[in-house]
Amino acid sequence: MPFHRSLVVLLSCAASVVAQDRSANQKALLSLLPDEAVAVVVIDDPRLAVTELRAALGDVPPALREHFGFAAWAGLAAAWIAVDGDPASFAATVAGGGAVVAVLPAPNGPRLIALLRPNDLAATEAWFAKFVERTPRATYGELLVVGSHQDLVARMQRRFGEDGPVSRWADVDFGPPAPLRSAIDLASVRAAAGEQAKPFAEHDAGARFLLLPLLHAATTAEFATFSLAGGERLVLRASAAASARSGSCRDLFAPPTASGALALPAGGLSVLRLDRSVRALLAQPERFLAPAEVLAVQGFLSIADAIDGAHSSFVDDLLGGLEEPLALHVLPVTPPPDAGPSRLQLPGFAVVARVKDPAVHDVLGRMAQAFVLIANAERQQRGQAPFPLRTRSTEAGHGFVAEPLPWRGPGDPPIEQGLSPTLWFENGHVVLASTYDAAMAMVAATRAEERDARGGDLLVLRGPEWADAIAASRDVLETGRVLDEGETPAVAKRFFDVLLVVARSLREVALHVECDDARATLELSLDRVR
Amino acid sequence: MNDLLQPWEPSRGDRFDLAKAGHLLRRAGYGGSLSLRLDLVAAGVAAAVDRVAGPAPAAPLPPPERLQDVIAFGDIARVRAHRVWLALHGEPVLRTRMSHFWHGHFATSNQKLQDPRAMALQLATFDGAGLLRFDELLAAMCRDPALLRWLDNDGNKKGKPNENFARELFELFTLGRGHYSEADVREAARCFTGWHVRDGAFRFAANLHDDGEKELFGARGRFGGDDVIAAVVARRESAEFLADRWLRCFVHPEPERVEIDALAAVYERSQRSVYATLTTLLRSRLFFSPRARGAKVKSPADFVLGTVRALGAHAAPMELAAAMAALGEAWCEPPSVEGWHGERAWLSPASWLLRSNFVADLLAGRTGKLQPAPAALFARSKTPAEIANRAGVLLLDGALAKNDADHLAAVAAAHGADHAAAAVAVLHAAACLPDYQLA
Numbered sequence: 001m002p003f004h005r006s007l008v009v010l011l012s013c014a015a016s017v018v019a020q021d022r023s024a025n026q027k028a029l030l031s032l033l034p035d036e037a038v039a040v041v042v043i044d045d046p047r048l049a050v051t052e053l054r055a056a057l058g059d060v061p062p063a064l065r066e067h068f069g070f071a072a073w074a075g076l077a078a079a080w081i082a083v084d085g086d087p088a089s090f091a092a093t094v095a096g097g098g099a100v101v102a103v104l105p106a107p108n109g110p111r112l113i114a115l116l117r118p119n120d121l122a123a124t125e126a127w128f129a130k131f132v133e134r135t136p137r138a139t140y141g142e143l144l145v146v147g148s149h150q151d152l153v154a155r156m157q158r159r160f161g162e163d164g165p166v167s168r169w170a171d172v173d174f175g176p177p178a179p180l181r182s183a184i185d186l187a188s189v190r191a192a193a194g195e196q197a198k199p200f201a202e203h204d205a206g207a208r209f210l211l212l213p214l215l216h217a218a219t220t221a222e223f224a225t226f227s228l229a230g231g232e233r234l235v236l237r238a239s240a241a242a243s244a245r246s247g248s249c250r251d252l253f254a255p256p257t258a259s260g261a262l263a264l265p266a267g268g269l270s271v272l273r274l275d276r277s278v279r280a281l282l283a284q285p286e287r288f289l290a291p292a293e294v295l296a297v298q299g300f301l302s303i304a305d306a307i308d309g310a311h312s313s314f315v316d317d318l319l320g321g322l323e324e325p326l327a328l329h330v331l332p333v334t335p336p337p338d339a340g341p342s343r344l345q346l347p348g349f350a351v352v353a354r355v356k357d358p359a360v361h362d363v364l365g366r367m368a369q370a371f372v373l374i375a376n377a378e379r380q381q382r383g384q385a386p387f388p389l390r391t392r393s394t395e396a397g398h399g400f401v402a403e404p405l406p407w408r409g410p411g412d413p414p415i416e417q418g419l420s421p422t423l424w425f426e427n428g429h430v431v432l433a434s435t436y437d438a439a440m441a442m443v444a445a446t447r448a449e450e451r452d453a454r455g456g457d458l459l460v461l462r463g464p465e466w467a468d469a470i471a472a473s474r475d476v477l478e479t480g481r482v483l484d485e486g487e488t489p490a491v492a493k494r495f496f497d498v499l500l501v502v503a504r505s506l507r508e509v510a511l512h513v514e515c516d517d518a519r520a521t522l523e524l525s526l527d528r529v530r
Numbered sequence: 531m532n533d534l535l536q537p538w539e540p541s542r543g544d545r546f547d548l549a550k551a552g553h554l555l556r557r558a559g560y561g562g563s564l565s566l567r568l569d570l571v572a573a574g575v576a577a578a579v580d581r582v583a584g585p586a587p588a589a590p591l592p593p594p595e596r597l598q599d600v601i602a603f604g605d606i607a608r609v610r611a612h613r614v615w616l617a618l619h620g621e622p623v624l625r626t627r628m629s630h631f632w633h634g635h636f637a638t639s640n641q642k643l644q645d646p647r648a649m650a651l652q653l654a655t656f657d658g659a660g661l662l663r664f665d666e667l668l669a670a671m672c673r674d675p676a677l678l679r680w681l682d683n684d685g686n687k688k689g690k691p692n693e694n695f696a697r698e699l700f701e702l703f704t705l706g707r708g709h710y711s712e713a714d715v716r717e718a719a720r721c722f723t724g725w726h727v728r729d730g731a732f733r734f735a736a737n738l739h740d741d742g743e744k745e746l747f748g749a750r751g752r753f754g755g756d757d758v759i760a761a762v763v764a765r766r767e768s769a770e771f772l773a774d775r776w777l778r779c780f781v782h783p784e785p786e787r788v789e790i791d792a793l794a795a796v797y798e799r800s801q802r803s804v805y806a807t808l809t810t811l812l813r814s815r816l817f818f819s820p821r822a823r824g825a826k827v828k829s830p831a832d833f834v835l836g837t838v839r840a841l842g843a844h845a846a847p848m849e850l851a852a853a854m855a856a857l858g859e860a861w862c863e864p865p866s867v868e869g870w871h872g873e874r875a876w877l878s879p880a881s882w883l884l885r886s887n888f889v890a891d892l893l894a895g896r897t898g899k900l901q902p903a904p905a906a907l908f909a910r911s912k913t914p915a916e917i918a919n920r921a922g923v924l925l926l927d928g929a930l931a932k933n934d935a936d937h938l939a940a941v942a943a944a945h946g947a948d949h950a951a952a953a954v955a956v957l958h959a960a961a962c963l964p965d966y967q968l969a
C-alpha cells in the first residue's frame with residue numbers, strides 16, 4: 001500500500017479507536033472516494049441515526065397495517081429478521097465506525113459505492129453472505145466496500161493500493177453535525193444533465209416566481225448540502241451557497257415587515273406564503289420577464305385596470321395599498337346551512353393581507369362589484385342563478401358577500417352552492433375568501449394576533465385537518481381516481497384508506513425556504529401525531 | 531314477421547362462433563374480451579342476446595353508478611369520462627350503447643349549454659328510458675332541460691313562438707324531412723310554448739303557454755306539447771324513420787327499403803318498444819347475415835373502447851375520452867344538431883394515422899394507463915406464428931386473412947426473442963389492419 005494511503009487508513013483507525021473522532025473517521029473515508037462522484041451521503045453514527053429516525057417516524061399506524069399486501073408483510077418480516085429485530089444494533093454492527101455512500105453518474109443510470117467501517121467486520125461479512133450474498137463487496141483492513149457493480153468495487157480496491165490524490169470530497173463542507181448528512185455536486189449534476197439542465201432564465205415565468213430561491217440555487221450553486229435529523233420531528237435541511245436576493249431578482253422579494261405573518265389558525269388545513277412582491281413583478285415586468293411574458297402581463301393588466309375604469313391602477317392603488325407578502329390560508333369545510341351539502345365539499349380558501357393605504361377599501365369594493373356583475377351575467381347566459389352581492393357590516397368590520405340563492409334544482413346542489421365569496425375589511429386587514437365563514441375565521445385570526453416569526457417562503461400542511469376535508473368528499477374523490485387513473489373502485493377505495501391513515505398520523509408537514517444575502521436554505525419537517 | 535327478422539338459428543355449417551359473438555358485442559356494445567366472447571359462444575345465440583340486452587325494462591331504470599359524484603365535479607371532461615367508464619364496464623352493454631345512440635340522435639352540445647350537470651342528466655335519461663317505449667323516451671326528452679335550452683325552447687312563449695325545437699322534433703327526432711309541413715312546425719311550436727327550464731329542471735309556465743286552437747297534421751284542437759308527441763309517434767313515417775336509424779346503427783349503413791319496412795312493422799307491433807324492436811333485430815337472420823358483418827366503419831368510440839375491451843384490460847377513462855375527442859368523437863360536443871355523420875366520414879389519411887398513434891401510445895403505456903401490460907396476454911404464445919395468431923384472436927376474432935396472418939407473424943419475428951416488444955408490435959400491426967377499422 002502506498003505510504004500516504006496507508007497513513008490515512010492508519011490514522012483514521014487510530015482516531016476511531018482511541019479518540020472516537022468521527023469527523024476524522026469520515027474524512028478518511030471521504031478521501032478515498034472517486035472524484036467523479038456527484039453526491040455523497042455521510043453517516044457519522046449509524047446507531048444514533050437509526051434511533052433518531054425511528055423516534056421521529058414512530059411506529060407504523062395500526063390502521064395502516066391492515067392495508068399491507070402479502071408482499072409488503074413478507075418484505076417487512078424478512079427485513080426485521082435480517083436485522084435481528086434491532087435496527088440500531090444492526091447499524092452499529094455493520095457501520096458503527098461510520099459510513100459514506102457515493103453516487104456516481106453512468107450512462108445506464110447511477111452507480112453506488114458505500115464504504116462502511118463495521119464494529120464487527122466478521123459479523124457484517126457473515127450477514128452479507130447470508131442475506132445479500134450476490135452484492136459486490138470487498139474488505140480492506142477494517143473497511144467493507146459495497147457497490148452496485150463489481151467493477152466499481154474492484155476499482156475501489158485498486159484505489160486503496162494506489163498512491164493517488166486525496167479525493168476532492170475530503171474537502172467538501174457537509175455542514176454542521178447531524179445523524180445523516182449529504183452533499184450534491186450541483187455543477188456536475190447539471191453538466192451530466194446536459195441540455196436538459198436549463199439555466200435559470202430559461203425556466204417559465206411561473207416557476208421562476210414561485211420557486212425563485214430554490215430554482216436559483218439549483219441552477220447556479222456549486223454544491224448543496226443536506227442533513228437529516230430525527231428525534232421529536234424528522235427534519236431535512238438543505239443549503240446552497242447561492243442567493244437570489246443578491247442577483248437581478250432581488251427586488252422580487254417582498255420588503256421586510258415588522259410584524260411577521262399571521263399564523264395558520266387552529267383548525268386550519270394549510271397556509272402558503274411566498275416571500276415575493278407581486279407588485280414589483282407587475283410594475284416592471286420587463287426587468288424580470290422575457291418579452292412574450294411581458295406581453296402576457298400587459299394583457300392581464302389592461303383587463304385588470306379596466307375593471308375599475310379610470311378610478312385606480314391595479315398595480316399602484318390595489319397592490320400598492322396592501323402589505324406584501326400575501327398569504328393563502330386553507331380552512332375547514334363548512335357546508336352551507338340552508339341546503340344539503342354537495343358531495344364535493346371544498347375547504348375554505350382565504351387570502352389575507354394587512355392594509356397599508358385605507359383607500360384600497362374603495363378600490364377593492366368597486367372591483368368586487370364589477371367582477372360579480374360580470375360573473376353573474378355569464379351565469380345568466382348559462383341559465384344559472386346569480387350570486388347576489390350584498391354589503392354586510394359588524395361593529396368592527398364591513399365588506400361584501402356574494403351568496404347563492406337557495407338550490408331548488410334536481411339532485412344534489414352543485415359545488416358552487418357551498419361558496420359565498422367574501423371581501424372583508426377589519427382590524428387593519430383585508431380578507432378575500434371563498435366563504436363568509438372562512439373570512440370570519442381569518443378575521444378572528446387577525447384579532448388573535450398570533451404571528452409566525454418565520455420569514456421566507458412557507459408551506460404548512462396539517463394532516464388530521466386534511467384527512468377530515470378529504471373524508472367529507474371521499475366518494476367523489478374516489479370516483480375521480482376511477483375516471484382519471486383507470487383504477488377499479490376497490491383500488492381507489494384502498495388508495496384513500498391508506499391516504500387518510502397516513503394523513504391522520506402526520507400532525508404537521510412544513511416546508512420553509514429562506515434566503516439571506518449569501519445562501520438559500522430549505523427545511524422540510526415532519527411531525528407525527530404522538 | 532318478415533323472414534329477414536326471423537330469429538337466426540345456427541346450423542352445422544353456420545355456427546354461433548367467436549366471430550358472431552364478437553359481431554354481436556361490437557354492435558350491441560363496444561366489443562368484449564376474449565373470455566366474454568367465449569362465454570357467449572358457450573351460452574348460445576339466444577342466451578347471448580339476452581345477456582347483452584339484459585332484461586326488458588318495465589319502467590325507467592335507476593341512474594347509473596356514480597352519476598351524482600360526476601355531477602359534483604361540474605366538469606364536462608369528467609362527464610365524458612364517466613360515459614367511457616360505463617361503456618367499458620356497464621352492464622348490460624346494450625343499455626350504454628343505446629344511450630350513446632340516443633345522444634347522437636337528440637344531439638345536444640355542451641359547447642352551447644356550458645352546463646355539465648344538464649348534460650349528465652340528459653345522458654342519464656337515456657340510460658333510464660332509452661330502451662322503453664319511444665313515446666316515453668320522447669316525452670322525457672321534450673322535458674329535458676338540456677335539450678330545451680339547446681333548441682331555444684326556453685324562449686318559446688305565447689305570442690312569440692320559437693320554431694327551432696318543433697322543427698328539430700320533426701326533422702331530426704321523429705319523422706325526417708318531407709313528412710311534415712311548415713304549418714305543422716309553426717303549430718307545434720305553439721304547442722310547446724311555456725315548456726321552459728327553471729333551476730335546472732323542467733317547468734311548465736302556464737302563463738306563457740299558448741292555449742289556443744291549433745291545426746296539426748290535419749287535426750284541430752287546443753293541443754299542447756304532449757298532444758304533439760302522441761300524434762307524431764303514432765305516424766307510420768316515425769316508425770320508418772327510427773327503423774332506418776336503427777338499421778344504420780346496428781346492421782348496415784345503407785339499409786334497404788324492405789329491411790326498413792320489416793323493422794318498422796316490428797316496432798309498431800311491439801307498441802313502439804325500443805327494447806323489443808332491438809332484441810328482435812339483434813337476434814335476426816339479417817343481423818347475422820354476411821351483409822351486416824364488417825359493413826360498418828368503427829367510430830372512434832368503437833375503435834378506442836373496443837381495443838381496450840378486446841384486450842380485457844383496464845384503462846383511464848379520462849385519457850380514453852380525450853383520445854376519442856382527438857379522433858373526432860367528443861361526447862357531449864356533437865358537431866351539430868344532426869350529431870355525428872360517421873361511417874366513411876370517420877376515416878381519412880389523418881384519422882388513420884391518429885388511430886395508429888393512439889394504439890401505439892396505448893400499448894406502450896404512454897397514454898390510457900392500460901393494465902395489464904399487453905405482453906401478459908401472450909404468456910403462452912412462443913413462436914411468431916403463435917403470437918400473430920393470438921393477436922388475431924384477441925382483436926379480430928381469429929378471422930385473419932392469410933396475408934394478414936403472414937404480415938403479423940413477420941412483425942413478431944422481427945423482434946426476435948424480445949417477447950414483450952413482439953406482443954406490442956403485433957397488436958399494433960393488427961389494430962392498423964383495414965379489417966380492424968370495420969365493425
